[in-house]
Amino acid sequence: MDYKKEALIRRRLVGFKPVSDLDKKQVFKNYTNSELVDYYAKERLYNYVHTMLPSDVSKKQEDYPLVKAMLQANRLLLNQQRYKLIGDKRHKQARPVVYAVTHVGLYDYQVITEALNAQTYAFAGDPEQVYGSFDGWFMDKSGAIFCNTEDFLDRYISEEMAVRFINHGANLLIYPEGIWNITANLLVLPLWPGTIRIAQAAHVDIVPVAIEQYGKKFIINIGENIVLNNFDTNDIKYINEMKQQLRDNLATLKYEIFESRRVYKRKKLGDFDARLKDYENMRLNEWKDKNKNNIYSRELVEHRKFVETDVETSEIVGEKVLYSSPQQAFSYMKNLKVNKNNIFLLRRDMSLPTSIQEEAKKIVVDNSSYNHGEAKKLIL
Numbered sequence: 001m002d003y004k005k006e007a008l009i010r011r012r013l014v015g016f017k018p019v020s021d022l023d024k025k026q027v028f029k030n031y032t033n034s035e036l037v038d039y040y041a042k043e044r045l046y047n048y049v050h051t052m053l054p055s056d057v058s059k060k061q062e063d064y065p066l067v068k069a070m071l072q073a074n075r076l077l078l079n080q081q082r083y084k085l086i087g088d089k090r091h092k093q094a095r096p097v098v099y100a101v102t103h104v105g106l107y108d109y110q111v112i113t114e115a116l117n118a119q120t121y122a123f124a125g126d127p128e129q130v131y132g133s134f135d136g137w138f139m140d141k142s143g144a145i146f147c148n149t150e151d152f153l154d155r156y157i158s159e160e161m162a163v164r165f166i167n168h169g170a171n172l173l174i175y176p177e178g179i180w181n182i183t184a185n186l187l188v189l190p191l192w193p194g195t196i197r198i199a200q201a202a203h204v205d206i207v208p209v210a211i212e213q214y215g216k217k218f219i220i221n222i223g224e225n226i227v228l229n230n231f232d233t234n235d236i237k238y239i240n241e242m243k244q245q246l247r248d249n250l251a252t253l254k255y256e257i258f259e260s261r262r263v264y265k266r267k268k269l270g271d272f273d274a275r276l277k278d279y280e281n282m283r284l285n286e287w288k289d290k291n292k293n294n295i296y297s298r299e300l301v302e303h304r305k306f307v308e309t310d311v312e313t314s315e316i317v318g319e320k321v322l323y324s325s326p327q328q329a330f331s332y333m334k335n336l337k338v339n340k341n342n343i344f345l346l347r348r349d350m351s352l353p354t355s356i357q358e359e360a361k362k363i364v365v366d367n368s369s370y371n372h373g374e375a376k377k378l379i380l
Contacts, residue, residue, distance in 0.1 A: 005156050009045050012153065016042045041148055048157040057170045060143045064119035067142050071114040083111050083218035086260050087253070090207045091225045096171045098199045101209040102188060102250055103175040106286040108211050111218045112173065113142060116209075120173035121165050123158065125149040143170065149178070149304070159198055166202040174198070176246065179304035182280045184272075187251040190306045196242045197233045208246055210253035219260065221253040 019027050019039075028036060075081045090097070099120060101112055109122060121143035145165065147158035162172055177189040199206050205225040212219050226246060230238045269275065280298065287295040336342065 009153055013045055018043055018046055048161060057168045061119045068114050071110050081216045083115055083220060085115055085220045088222040089224040090222050095204055096166050096169055097204055098206045099173045099209055100176045100195050100206050100246055102211055103177050103180040104211055104213045105180055105283055115220050118171055120171040121145055123162060123174040159194055162198050163201045166204055178306055179301050180283055182283050184276055187254045188247050191243045191247050192306045193239050196239045199228055200231045200233050203231055208249040210250055210257060212257045219257045221257050223249050223253050
């Protein structure tokens with residue numbers, strides 16, 4: 001248990017009272033979306049603190065055949081989509097598993113939930129996008145653990161709740177990449193460590209699952225169970241090793257999907273940059289809010305990726321956190337308009353990396369209307 005986080009959770013809950021399920025429809029009628037986001041974030045913390053147990057796991061497993069039939073009807077009749085399962089190497093067992101799935105777009109969750117032929121609880125980010133919607137209702141009926149991925153306390157309690165659900169017999173479905181992959185050539189994005197930590201804490205296997213989409217057709221490839229033998233969630237070296245193994249397995253499964261497809265001559269593919277841009281736009285345009293505006297941008301997708309950088313310990317929350325690279329941390333300098341009020345940002349005693357120092361000098365020369373001689377003295 002992380003006592004610093006536990007204390008911060010209780011501090012955030014001061015004055016909070018949950019609304020009963022019977023009263024929610026009436027009470028929430030006048031809530032703005034931001035008020036709903038704040039309420040549900042605190043409700044998740046409240047349920048965690050009061051050890052709310054996942055009592056509905058067996059009921060959702062009983063209802064899964066009905067959910068699967070609904071998904072199939074929605075896929076065939078409304079979305080006119082189909083899928084093909086080209087491999088299933090998982091070892092069937094009584095113990096639950098963590099399904100680690102690659103992420104390709106809006107509809108892969110529904111297709112995977114149907115194709116796995118097993119009830120799962122989805123570890124879902126951005127819960128505010130489904131509040132009051134059919135997708136939100138469906139995910140609640142199917143099984144979901146919501147998490148605001150931008151909030152370190154929400155991430156913490158969501159992992160803890162995921163372990164509770166697994167220990168009560170639930171399978172977990174999680175996207176370890178954190179966001180869909182719209183890169184030009186990476187088979188699988190770098191993975192977030194939470195997938196490994198959850199499986200460690202629950203003492204369960206991880207089943208890698210790759211999915212690709214071609215128009216309205218999905219191809220799915222389920223790999224062999226990854227068996228963990230170290231359950232120390234603080235062993236960073238082991239977690240990194242297992243992340244790499246999981247990523248390698250997912251990449252292999254994806255490559256097998258590519259091999260199952262027909263071969264195209266390069267000259268028939270057209271302009272690469274144009275095709276890549278079309279693909280990015282297709283993914284971004286799939287996700288709309290209630291006002292039909294795009295929810296995601298290219299910048300937000302980049303922000304959600306896991307960045308492999310040095311790992312340090314935060315004295316504030318006592319957790320392992322990732323710090324930005326120097327290039328990211330000092331990216332503000334590209335837009336800096338130098339004047340006497342901000343020239344101190346370019347000083348050498350700010351311990352800037354050498355590469356950033358050189359860029360600082362260039363910025364002064366290119367952008368500054370301030371006295372260049374004075375600026376040079378301040379930098380050096």
